Amino acid sequence: MxxxxxxxxxxxxxxxxxxxxxxxxxxxxxxxxxxxxxxxxxxxxxxxxxxxxxxxxxxxxxxxxxxxxxRTDPVCAHFPVCGGCKWQDMTYEAQLRYKEKQVTDQMKRLAGFSEDIQDKIQPILAAEDPWYYRNKMEFTFSARRWLTPEEIVSKKQITEPALGFHVAGLFDKILDITECHLQGGPSNAIRNFIRDFTLEHGYPFFNIRKQEGLVRNLIIRTARSGEVMVILSFYHDDREKILSLLEAVKDRFPEINSLQYVINPKGNDTLEGLEVQVFHGKDHIIEKLDGLSFKISPKSFFQTHTRQAENLYRTILAFAELTDTDTVYDLYSGTGTIGLFMASRARKVIGIESVEEAVADARGNAALNHIENAVFLTGDTKEMFNDTLFRQYGSPDVVILDPPRAGIHPEIVEMLLKQLPGKIIYVSCNPATQARDMQGLLPSYTPKKIRPVDMFPHTDHVENVVMMKKK
Incomplete structure (x- = not known):
């Protein structure tokens, strides 16, 4: 029973x-x-x-x-099934209010700061335009699209494929997207053309459970210069169909500067370990931030909100209060964007990053901008940030921390308390782990300035920058 x-x-x-x-x-x-x-x-x-x-x-x-x-009326026809903008039924002013409150609450509760911490939190840095702000979008092909509640109730047999986003919390369910308000330029037109072409010409869409089909993923990257990169991912090498689709995309969208493709037979959608091939144009596009140029390749990590990335880095630079005698260590340096922003104001910058491709991009970006006082090293941050490194490059005057959501390793906290740089600038996309790590630094450091930055409007995510000074 x-x-x-x-x-x-x-x-x-x-x-x-x-x-x-x-x-x-x-x-x-x-x-x-x-x-x-x-x-x-x-x-x-x-x-x-x-x-x-x-x-x-x-x-x-x-x-x-x-x-x-x-409350406000959602802009997107796919709300609320698409989980990408789950706050778009809330006014942008209210979104900012609750993001700022999230940072304040985490600082008070997890870091153990007193009520006067509120005086050190600057107003959240709002996005100039909360729509069409992303420079990178990833779409997934699926052999069967996610049905709306109305379609489920109708009990009609619907077996259409989809090109769109994952339904929140479901790795194998894809919501077909006809218009997305997050990326501007030709993004919507490119995606819709590719969907229509592949449907019209009988391309099998990928089935992630059965691991079969041909067309798998679509990535579109754009730059403020107007440059556009498109990467198509295929499950296997059906040369005739692949070349036919790529040729059609090239002819329809001459504004695409970099058209690339990859064969991905793996069980997941990542490009890691795969060779991306150029079909047409360059193997990269160029983005500019505050006069610096950054080379963006298919696998490059780059902040997806370009305008706010510029504001974020300006905030970090202002908090660092650099002099031309300062040695700056940029931990978890990624493709070097923050470190290169610091370089013109510092004596030298040393970046440490575990992802080899990101370090290669950082070195390339340093060369592209003729920056000679920044070096970027590959390795595990907790193992490399030590006395041996300091003997080679000098003791840190300023340390920039920009770790993943999990925060910094306890060994990094121990080394910071041993070395005692004059200032620590902690940048985080997770104020909870940031507050936890800050608590570990409190024996020797005091938070002086805190500023939340809204990198992702219409979501609950918030970036936060904290400047801590040695007591």
Missing amino acids: SRRKKNIPIITGAEVVDIARGGKAIAKKDDLVILVSHAVPGDIIDIQVTKKKKNFYEGRPIHFHKYSSF
Whole structure:
């Protein structure tokens, strides 16, 4: 006999009061706390509970008694199924307010700072335009597209393929995208042309579960100069079909400066370990930030919001307060963008990065900009940031930290407390791990300036820059 399902209640008249880490809304009714998707602080709603946990419930709104004044009409026809812009039903001003609050809360709770930390947090740096800001978009082909709720209810047999985005939380479900408001230029036209061409000419779309099909992924990169890069990924080398598609794209979009392709027989979609081939044009495009030129190749990491990247790096430079006698260590240096921004104000810059391709890009970008006082080294940061390195390049006066979301390794904290550079600039896309790491530095450092930067409008993500000075 099957077990009877537990009774899952409906909570009526709950008020949405805040935003939780991760972007879900926090609703309260009496002593109950419920995390809710697709709700905005100020809404009063009925909630269908979907999960019961020890200290809170999770649920979804099923009726709105009152709509928040923070609400706005979503721009995108694919909202809310597409999880890329899950906050676009909230005004941009409200988004900024809750991102700034997220940073303040993390600093107070996780780093253990007192109330006066608020005085050190500068207003969040807003995006000039919260739409069409991305310089890179990745789309996935799927043999069957994700159905809308209305299509599911209709019970019609729909077997159309898709070219679009992953449905949130589902690796094998793709929502077909006809228009995306995140990338400007010819992005939408290129994607729609490729979808129409491949459908018309019978190209099999990839099935990730069965590991079969031909067309697999599409990457479009753009630069403010107007340069465009397109990379198409195929599961196997059907030379005739591949060349036919590439030729059609080249002829239809002469503005494409770099048209490339790759054969990817792997179980995942990454380009790691694969050789990308140039079909037409260059093997790169050029982006400019504050007078510096950066070479962007298919595998290059580059901040996806170019205008805000420029503002982010200007903030880091201002916080660093460099002099021409300073030795700067740029840890987790990536393709060298931050270090190269620092180079004109410092005596020397030493970047450390574990990804060999990124280091090659950093060195190439240094040469491209005729910068001779920056060196970029390949290796594990926690193993390389040591006394041997300091004897070769000098002790650090300023250290830039820009780690992955997981934060810095405890051994880095120990070395910083041993070396005691005058200033540490910590850049993070995860204020929670940033606050944790800052707490470890408190015995010898005091936070002086903090500034959140909105790199990704309409999402819950926020970048944060902290300047800590030696006591």
